[in-house]
Amino acid sequence: MTLLGRATPAVEPAPHPLRTRPFRLLFTGRALSLLGDAVIPAALALAVLEATGSTSALALVLACSMVPKLLLLPLGGVVADRFAARSVALAMDLVRCLTQLLVGIQLLSGTPTLWVIAAVEVAGGAAGAFAMPTSAPLVKGTVPAPGLQRANAAMGVAHSASRVGGPALAGALIWTVGPGWAFILDAASFAVSAALLCAVRVDRVTTPRRPLLADLREGWHEVRSRDWYWTSLIGHSAWNGAAAVLMTLGPAVALDRLGGKATWVLFLQVGAIGLLLGSLAADRLHPRRPILAANLGLATYALPLVLLATAAPAPLTIAAYGLAQAGLGFLSPVWETAVQRAVPAHALARVTSYDWLLSLAAMPLGYALAPLAASAWGPEVPLLAAALVVGGCCLGTGLVPGVRRFGADRGCEAPRTAD
Numbered sequence: 001m002t003l004l005g006r007a008t009p010a011v012e013p014a015p016h017p018l019r020t021r022p023f024r025l026l027f028t029g030r031a032l033s034l035l036g037d038a039v040i041p042a043a044l045a046l047a048v049l050e051a052t053g054s055t056s057a058l059a060l061v062l063a064c065s066m067v068p069k070l071l072l073l074p075l076g077g078v079v080a081d082r083f084a085a086r087s088v089a090l091a092m093d094l095v096r097c098l099t100q101l102l103v104g105i106q107l108l109s110g111t112p113t114l115w116v117i118a119a120v121e122v123a124g125g126a127a128g129a130f131a132m133p134t135s136a137p138l139v140k141g142t143v144p145a146p147g148l149q150r151a152n153a154a155m156g157v158a159h160s161a162s163r164v165g166g167p168a169l170a171g172a173l174i175w176t177v178g179p180g181w182a183f184i185l186d187a188a189s190f191a192v193s194a195a196l197l198c199a200v201r202v203d204r205v206t207t208p209r210r211p212l213l214a215d216l217r218e219g220w221h222e223v224r225s226r227d228w229y230w231t232s233l234i235g236h237s238a239w240n241g242a243a244a245v246l247m248t249l250g251p252a253v254a255l256d257r258l259g260g261k262a263t264w265v266l267f268l269q270v271g272a273i274g275l276l277l278g279s280l281a282a283d284r285l286h287p288r289r290p291i292l293a294a295n296l297g298l299a300t301y302a303l304p305l306v307l308l309a310t311a312a313p314a315p316l317t318i319a320a321y322g323l324a325q326a327g328l329g330f331l332s333p334v335w336e337t338a339v340q341r342a343v344p345a346h347a348l349a350r351v352t353s354y355d356w357l358l359s360l361a362a363m364p365l366g367y368a369l370a371p372l373a374a375s376a377w378g379p380e381v382p383l384l385a386a387a388l389v390v391g392g393c394c395l396g397t398g399l400v401p402g403v404r405r406f407g408a409d410r411g412c413e414a415p416r417t418a419d
Helices: 021-038 038-052 053-083 085-108 114-142 146-176 179-198 212-224 227-259 259-281 291-307 314-342 345-377 380-399 401-405
Strands: none
Touching: 021 114, 021 146, 021 179, 021 291, 021 345, 038 053, 038 085, 038 114, 038 146, 038 179, 038 227, 038 380, 053 085, 053 212, 053 227, 053 345, 085 114, 085 179, 114 146, 114 314, 114 345, 146 179, 146 259, 146 314, 146 345, 212 227, 212 345, 227 259, 227 291, 227 314, 227 345, 227 380, 227 401, 291 401, 314 345, 345 380, 380 401
């Protein structure tokens, strides 16, 4: 095509974020640490049960990791906004490298001590509270705005792939060299991630130093001033609570009514594949109403809950769980991209810390209430109740004006300085 006798230059598509050095380094480090973390749940459960023979001890260790994470997440958001996100993430990688190394050494010694493992999990949980809010600023600081969704989709694919391959790697390590080496591997992944972060150049916004409470209040103001954000958080929290109910009651339903252990293993594996496919779809699909589309996809989690409660045929239930997990895989990159574009960069870590806080806090509630309700009324009641809550909350966001109006081109950029 010509204009006034001159050729109109073709618009070159933006390169994939993985072709840029800063994001490629960040992605590699995060992918390795995700894979390392994926082997830990099975290794930790087996190690604690072998050392103590007590499920109560395992619950204590898990609580030692979760409680400090929940308590410190808002503070972690303040720190990530106030200081360089890269520096905070680097420090936390080193802390988690040390904590996993200590647990690994304890297990390899042959005489692990419960209080040592519990204390190390407290430190690891606290480090996680400061590390998690750095994720959004790191992606936003290494990727130009047009490439944010593709970058977040790549991160989602890495997370999904670790969910697929992590359990298999954990099993191989546990059965060949023992659970202690799983922790050594995780420590090594954090060490490599820290080394790669040293080479990453991250753009950041300079945030003025103010009292801690003022920073916390500003972060909460950024949350509640956006109806699309805080109403979506209710839906996301409902999803996490429902997921806890499913993970608590689903295995027993599968064993009793759906064909046994093999059905439950296939159920989880199809879910992991669905999560991966949803992340891949987010790299290609750019809905005009991203928040609405993502929340509607998340509402599909009600389907496997209803099918489990009604003892539907196993193939249908498994397929529904794969679809629901695909909805989650699609939501994560789309949601993170929308937040990174719309929230001012100087408050991004604090805003996302509240997201993590509400989502994680809902899971212990689901774990606690599901067995109590099942023992009183049978598993059908809590499963159907969870389906009603997650479906109602996620579909209900479609009634919120901000959710319906939120467009893919909405964003908020602030001047950046190099970190």
